[in-house]
Amino acid sequence: MSLNHGDSLRSDATVTPEVETVSSLLAHPLLQDPKFVAAAGGLVVLLIFLSLFRSGKKTARRNGPATVLLVGPSDGGKTSLFAKLVQDIYPQTHTSIVPSITTFTLPSPYDDGQSKQIRLVDLPGHPRLRDEVKKYVNEASAVVFVVDIQGIVRNASGVAEQLPPVLTALTNLSLRLPPSAPQPKLLLLAHKTDLLVRPSPPTTQSPPEIPSTTLVTSTDRLKSLLTREMDRLKSARGGSGGKIEGMGKVAGSTSGSWFSRLFGGGSSGGVSVSEGEGEGEEDEALVWGGKGAFRWEDVEGIDIEWAASGLGAVRGEKEKGDVEEGNGLDEVRRFLWEL
Template sequence: MDASRFLFVAGSLVAAILFLAILVFFTRQKSKSRGSSLLLVGPPDGGKTAILSTLVYNQTLPTHTSLQTNASVVAVPALKKSLTVVDIPGHPRIRNQVDEHIGDAKAIAFVVDASTVSRNGAVVAEHLHTILNALTSLPPSQALPALLILAHKSDLVKSGTAASATSESLAINRVKTILERELEKRRISQSGGVAVEGLGEEGERTEMGGLECTGEKGVFNFDTWEGGEVVFLGTSVKVGSGEAEKVDEDGLLSLRQWMEENV
């Protein structure tokens, strides 16, 4: 091969490498910029629809268990922007509709009724497990939506001691502790080759991923979850209370602040 032919081949190879590098760069940039909605997910009767109506109308309207997806545009005045909030029903038969929206999600807020999670922690954890699995199953080229866990109805959580902790912090601690315990049970069951039960009426059994952690012995812990950071917020609303005199009186101040900082 003469020198001119060698230089031509080498130049073509370098050009191809540069083209691929540029293509990968813009593909990653596009994937990181994707996501323009906040998905509200979680078991039925957790308060998702009440949160949506409060964000949209600044007042909490009476609601009932939703059987269809609702979506509304929520203004973020501080940024002069808006965010589409999608309320996805929690019924076991239709909650997989999250898969239809997750590609356009900027964040997923998993809503937990903090006042009842002590009684139905296993059911709530099963639902959350499906969300964790969906997130970690996304293509590597797609930026993961942020994950919020809302310890909702925090105003109903009371301390059994004289401690001065706020109801929001009590609700967060309760929800986090119970969900970590129940998700660890599911991880152990699956690692031992025993499938865990789903919530379907037919009692289907399934194995899912999404519980991998970097901590010691792989014990499930939100702080070491391989899917990324998990943000916990304490929230509440007062149904039928009419329009709040101030936006920060509706119990969603921490959620609104998160939206202002992350939209």
């Protein structure tokens, strides 16, 4: 009897939860207010539109020919390289003050009769014009950082200080791309390698034939010097609270929410920043990696490659009877072809 009585008590104590029907939810006073319904519907439509707009914006740069930026210090040979690739001439040039942009046909470097279109952008290396890269990086499939391999020995620190803004821009670009899109590429190019040929530089071809040992030596020299200087910059960054003078701001610990990413904005300490500035500041850490020495493998979101090139003697358009070209641009052309 006591057992049955206990069961009866437990049965009586059981509470059945009340479940509101859909009709009762729809009868909520707020949902009966036309202004509230209109505002909520408008917000949903706006969020959907912005999501689609930003998704379309992410993939827009991949349409058409691949865009390649030529960047780097002044007098590195960017404009001469631009002229040689586009017009097959090597003229005497001077320091550029405005960007040069064109689309040209690149023959296959494998002599198979094929060709492809490349959109090439030559950006000035003057210190006051270096921010031009920010205007074009969102369209870029690759960046070629052109360095005078002779001049870098005297100014390695100055050359290296131009790299972090380029690396940061590319890591930011990589973060904005859809997961299925290829990562942007960076080619660190040891240019004017023909001037290192001994006993004397070649002068009969443009581009010239450069010994493979000289090409390898130039690439190794560039990598060694830039690695050393980037490690120095990383140490300076760690010793100054994460900021290197002249390289832009570095964000604090604030991370963007889903809404801030959707609307393309962000905040740090309550101050609004633009999309380019906010993302650039947040993501500079992706360039430097963790603790320890700087390593190129730690730079996230970028495929980094190394190459060497040379143009030989200054000359105009080809004339009948000109000798066959050498290998001075082979590595550059292969890089462009693989984009």
